[in-house]
Amino acid sequence: MIISLLSDTHNKHKQVHFDLPGGDLLIHAGDISSMGYEHEIREFCAWYDKIVTYDHKAFIAGNHDWGFQNNTEKVSEIVNSYKTIDYLQDDLLCVGENYEDMVKIWGSPWQPEFHNWAFNLPRNGKELEEKWSQIPVDTDILITHGPAFGKLDTVKGSTVNLGCELLAERINTVARPKIHVCGHIHSGNGYYFDGQTHYFNASVLNEHYSYAYKPVTIDWNSETNEIKFI
Numbered sequence: 001m002i003i004s005l006l007s008d009t010h011n012k013h014k015q016v017h018f019d020l021p022g023g024d025l026l027i028h029a030g031d032i033s034s035m036g037y038e039h040e041i042r043e044f045c046a047w048y049d050k051i052v053t054y055d056h057k058a059f060i061a062g063n064h065d066w067g068f069q070n071n072t073e074k075v076s077e078i079v080n081s082y083k084t085i086d087y088l089q090d091d092l093l094c095v096g097e098n099y100e101d102m103v104k105i106w107g108s109p110w111q112p113e114f115h116n117w118a119f120n121l122p123r124n125g126k127e128l129e130e131k132w133s134q135i136p137v138d139t140d141i142l143i144t145h146g147p148a149f150g151k152l153d154t155v156k157g158s159t160v161n162l163g164c165e166l167l168a169e170r171i172n173t174v175a176r177p178k179i180h181v182c183g184h185i186h187s188g189n190g191y192y193f194d195g196q197t198h199y200f201n202a203s204v205l206n207e208h209y210s211y212a213y214k215p216v217t218i219d220w221n222s223e224t225n226e227i228k229f230i
Helices: 013-019 038-050 072-080 126-133 165-175
Strands: 002-006 023-028 054-059 091-095 103-108 141-144 179-182 190-193 198-201 216-221 226-229
Touching: 013 038, 023 103, 038 072, 054 091, 054 103, 126 165, 141 165
Parallel strands: 002 023, 023 054, 103 141, 141 179, 179 198
Antiparallel strands: 002 216, 091 103, 190 198, 216 226
């Protein structure tokens, strides 16, 4: 399965267009916009829809994407008008012929409180724990906007981990996904494998919001969980 991963395009999605080689699945891990204005969401969805080189295209919202939290009816109308893309907000997307062999993809935009942004919930609180408890135990690919604690979650020049402790606990003890894709912490861009889960911070912009990191494309064997970078 050929999968491309990206995140945090912040209205600069057209700059990455020629770095998307095509494949089976395209994943965007949130922050498609600057503030989630209606026109920003329309522009992103129109661009995402026109990418015809992937069989499936999924995305989630991020902390900048206010419209998905505050203007849900209109945004749902926009997103649902496109039949080639799947928006996941605590939702499951299954890719494949039959349920047993399907690749199960869960997407969620929530994160521990980070200034006064969208999809914030109190760190280590019950509300956030309830969100992560919805992640199915047979999830193959988990998409969240923010990273898990200790995994690609530090700002350049700092050693402070900004990821979510409760998400890390859910991944390590219950959900155990094969792949976890996030963004949010731009300079956390990178890859880490702990022997169980492949972690990708797929942010494409640096801390100055310049296009600095190309989307990641991998060839993934869903049975053995082996990957090759393309």
